[in-house]
Amino acid sequence: VLLPLVRGEDAPDPAPLPSRLILPLQTAAGDAARPLVSPGQRVRAGEALSEPLGLLSRVRRAPLSGLVAAVERRPLLAAPLGDGDPGAPATVDCIVLEDLEAPSSPATQAWRELDAAERARRLGAAGLSGAEGLPLDLELELLPPGATLVLRCAELQPGQRSIDWLLRQHAGEIAAAVESLLEPGRFAEAVLVHGEGQKESASRLAAHLEHHLPTRPVALREGYPWDHPRLLVHKASGRWADHARCLAAQGWLLLEPGRLLRLARRLSREDYGSPLLLSVCRVDSGRRGPVPAAPPRLLRLLPGMPLGEARIPLGARPGELLLFGGPFDGRPALDDELPLPEGLDTITLLPRGAWPVHREEACISCGQCLDICPVRLAPVRLVHLIAEGRLAEARALGLGECLDCGLCSWNCPSRIHLGHGLRDGLQQLREGRRER
Numbered sequence: 001v002l003l004p005l006v007r008g009e010d011a012p013d014p015a016p017l018p019s020r021l022i023l024p025l026q027t028a029a030g031d032a033a034r035p036l037v038s039p040g041q042r043v044r045a046g047e048a049l050s051e052p053l054g055l056l057s058r059v060r061r062a063p064l065s066g067l068v069a070a071v072e073r074r075p076l077l078a079a080p081l082g083d084g085d086p087g088a089p090a091t092v093d094c095i096v097l098e099d100l101e102a103p104s105s106p107a108t109q110a111w112r113e114l115d116a117a118e119r120a121r122r123l124g125a126a127g128l129s130g131a132e133g134l135p136l137d138l139e140l141e142l143l144p145p146g147a148t149l150v151l152r153c154a155e156l157q158p159g160q161r162s163i164d165w166l167l168r169q170h171a172g173e174i175a176a177a178v179e180s181l182l183e184p185g186r187f188a189e190a191v192l193v194h195g196e197g198q199k200e201s202a203s204r205l206a207a208h209l210e211h212h213l214p215t216r217p218v219a220l221r222e223g224y225p226w227d228h229p230r231l232l233v234h235k236a237s238g239r240w241a242d243h244a245r246c247l248a249a250q251g252w253l254l255l256e257p258g259r260l261l262r263l264a265r266r267l268s269r270e271d272y273g274s275p276l277l278l279s280v281c282r283v284d285s286g287r288r289g290p291v292p293a294a295p296p297r298l299l300r301l302l303p304g305m306p307l308g309e310a311r312i313p314l315g316a317r318p319g320e321l322l323l324f325g326g327p328f329d330g331r332p333a334l335d336d337e338l339p340l341p342e343g344l345d346t347i348t349l350l351p352r353g354a355w356p357v358h359r360e361e362a363c364i365s366c367g368q369c370l371d372i373c374p375v376r377l378a379p380v381r382l383v384h385l386i387a388e389g390r391l392a393e394a395r396a397l398g399l400g401e402c403l404d405c406g407l408c409s410w411n412c413p414s415r416i417h418l419g420h421g422l423r424d425g426l427q428q429l430r431e432g433r434r435e436r
């Protein structure tokens with residue numbers, strides 16, 4: 001059962017306000033931030049809850065007004081499903097907000113009337129995160145001049161033209177958001193990555209952007225909306241990103257039309273009373289039997305909402321397993337206390353019993369992990385080198401290029417947990433870089 005999430009603020013079916021928000025102080029790519037608040041303190045929407053501390057650390061802002069109930073370590077996501085038994089989840093410092101206040105209706109002000117410094121301030125205060133969970137303003141700061149804007153055309157499914165809908169309803173706002181990102185010299189080009197069935201609507205979006213940005217031609221490339229960010233960037237540019245550096249620092253800003261729309265609205269607001277929202281597109285294609293599959297629908301969800309409170313709005317049945325992410329690189333959400341992550345664009349819902357838990361067997365040297373690796377690595381060789389502590393040799397064989405996509409684990413007939421070993425090596429590479 002696939003539940004791709006498509007972001008946008010006007011999706012129907014808003015999920016009820018959750019009882020709590022769990023806000024991690026660490027992103028996948030960065031160091032933990034230092035909390036600025038203590039339990040018992042009331043905070044207003046948009047207020048900074050943490051300050052950066054170390055590499056790619058972030059300011060975490062309150063998505064809603066509420067009461068700080070706890071600042072404590074909590075579990076986050078486990079390993080991708082392809083690795084079989086996910087083991088114990090990692091824990092990171094989190095701020096828990098309770099007694100949440102429903103957002104007030106924001107006053108509006110034309111963003112074009114604001115000067116550049118004020119726009120930059122609002123961009124930071126908007127609390128939007130980019131493709132890798134970093135704040136959008138930090139990503140913009142990291143971008144070298146002449147970067148590439150990569151727009152991911154996420155459709156709901158063939159026949160449901162969400163991009164066309166966005167263009168019909170919000171053409172001006174999308175153009176305004178793009179314009180706000182286009183400081184002189186920031187982007188040299190824009191590329192739209194779209195699936196085969198989305199070519200027509202992607203062309204319309206490209207024409208729309210070119211109309212508003214006549215000096216910047218927009219290229220179209222084929223891909224899939226659920227592709228791993230680094231695969232998307234490869235499809236957009238023909239180059240592989242270095243795994244250990246964030247995409248923005250390497251010259252790519254990854255967005256999709258729904259996030260552009262949110263950005264435009266955030267920039268035009270006097271206050272930030274409206275929470276950062278996710279909208280879910282549900283495609284129930286996996287259930288079989290007497291109960292017909294539910295039709296696809298959109299759903300608003302708040303990042304930080306505990307998974308247990310999202311189960312009912314998502315329509316998940318008891319015993320069904322949710323993956324945060326797609327079937328290739330989705331992380332199994334085994335604990336109802338896990339917060340919905342920011343930047344999530346897909347949820348995969350697996351029926352009871354469909355979750356493969358495998359026992360490892362001996363490698364039969366079939367080479368299937370090599371055949372499926374999209375960056376042509378030798379996963380089993382790398383895993384052996386990492387296990388023997390020969391990190392320099394693993395790096396020389398391209399460990400830094402690994403996408404952490406989990407495909408090698410999925411394809412291995414001996415069910416060897418290659419992804420666990422690779423992730424361990426990637427983490428060691430990152431730590432080595434931080435120590436230098």
Ligand code: SF4
Binds near residue numbers: 405418422
């Ligand atoms: S996780 Fe495996 S298949 Fe994916 S890029 Fe890394 S080595 Fe290749």
Ligand code: SF4
Binds near residue numbers: 364
């Ligand atoms: S796919 Fe599995 S069994 Fe085949 S070579 Fe790779 S690790 Fe060995």
